[in-house]
Amino acid sequence: MIRIEIISDLVCPWCFIGTRRLDMALAEVRQAFPDLVCRKLWRPFFLNPNTPPEGEPYLPFLEQKFGGPAPVQALFERVRAAGRPYGIDYAFEKIQLRANTLQAHRLIHWAQQQGDATALVERLFSAQFQRGEHVGDPVLLAAIAGECGYPASDAAAYLASTADVDVVRDEERKFRMMGISMVPTFIVEGEQIVVGAEDPLVLAAVIRRFLG
Numbered sequence: 651m652i653r654i655e656i657i658s659d660l661v662c663p664w665c666f667i668g669t670r671r672l673d674m675a676l677a678e679v680r681q682a683f684p685d686l687v688c689r690k691l692w693r694p695f696f697l698n699p700n701t702p703p704e705g706e707p708y709l710p711f712l713e714q715k716f717g718g719p720a721p722v723q724a725l726f727e728r729v730r731a732a733g734r735p736y737g738i739d740y741a742f743e744k745i746q747l748r749a750n751t752l753q754a755h756r757l758i759h760w761a762q763q764q765g766d767a768t769a770l771v772e773r774l775f776s777a778q779f780q781r782g783e784h785v786g787d788p789v790l791l792a793a794i795a796g797e798c799g800y801p802a803s804d805a806a807a808y809l810a811s812t813a814d815v816d817v818v819r820d821e822e823r824k825f826r827m828m829g830i831s832m833v834p835t836f837i838v839e840g841e842q843i844v845v846g847a848e849d850p851l852v853l854a855a856v857i858r859r860f861l862g
Contacts (some may be wrong), residue, residue, distance in 0.1 A: 652686065652860055655837040657693040657825055660751050660785050663729045663740060666775040668834035668847035670736035675853035683861055692762065692771050694755035694822040695833045698748070705747035705786050712748075732847075744782025753809055754785045755818050757795060760808050770798045 656672070658665035672690075680686050698711075712722045726742045733740055754774055761767040773794055777783040783790055788809040796802030825835075836844040836853065839860050844853060 651689055652857060653689045653691065653839055654857075655691045655693050655840075657695050657830060657835040657837070658833045659695045659697045660754050660771075660774050660778050661749055662695075662697055662833050663733070663779055664847045665834045666738055666779055667729075667733050667736060668836075669772070669775070670733075670738065671847055671850045672836065672853055674736070674850035675857060678850060678854040679857050679861070682858075686861070690766065690768050692758050692767055693825060694751075694759070694818050695825060695830070695835075696751060696755075696822055697833070701748060701750040701786075703750050703752075703786065705749045705784060708745045708748045738779070740779050741782060742779070744780075745778070746782065747784050747786070749778070749784055749786030751786065752815070752818065753788050753791055755822075756814055757791050757805060757809065759814055759818055759821075760805065761795070761798075761800060764800070770795065770800075773798055 654672070656669065658668065676686065676688050709719075709722065712725075713719055716722050716725060726740070729742075730740050758767050758771060758774070761770050774785055774791075777790070777794060778785050785791065788806070791809055792802050792806035795805035830843075830845075832845050834847055836848075836856075838844065838856055842856050842859065844856055
């Protein structure tokens with residue numbers, strides 16, 4: 651077994667690509683180590699922690715950040731081109747709101763207490779970048795949890811509370827204090843840090859170092 655922590659934010663399109671590249675890296679390693687089991691641990695990061703809880707208009711935010719419509723559309727095209735080889739079809743035109751992701755990270759934290767949350771994370775990335783759903787909405791998040799096999803009513807009750815808000819914020823703060831400022835970032839076996847949505851072969855080489 652190998653343990654990989656994935657520090658990401660659900661509003662980061664490169665994090666979605668990074669998860670697919672990690673899967674390809676693991677498939678590459680399994681050619682030599684077919685019994686390899688990877689324990690993925692999803693860790694929070696807030697690209698824009700000042701996003702209002704209700705979210706904010708998506709395109710205006712990006713146009714202000716990147717200097718207008720043309721740079722934003724060029725960025726979208728670069729991301730679309732990067733995602734296609736990994737089966738990701740981005741639908742940026744469907745996104746109306748840039749979400750505050752605290753509630754989504756709380757949901758992932760809650761799900762991980764019960765086991766592997768990878769399917770939930772995949773569905774949340776799809777919600778954000780392929781369906782244009784507002785992943786800051788607790789009602790939507792509870793419904794997505796239900797789709798992924800969790801009791802939706804339990805998820806809704808958890809999200810309606812303040813449970814683990816400070817835990818998630820403290821964990822995110824810890825990674826910033828470690829010097830992590832770019833996502834995705836992968837931490838392999840608590841030792842080796844790989845920053846960015848790296849090529850699968852680069853990730854595979856790092857993983858092999860821990861397999862003897």
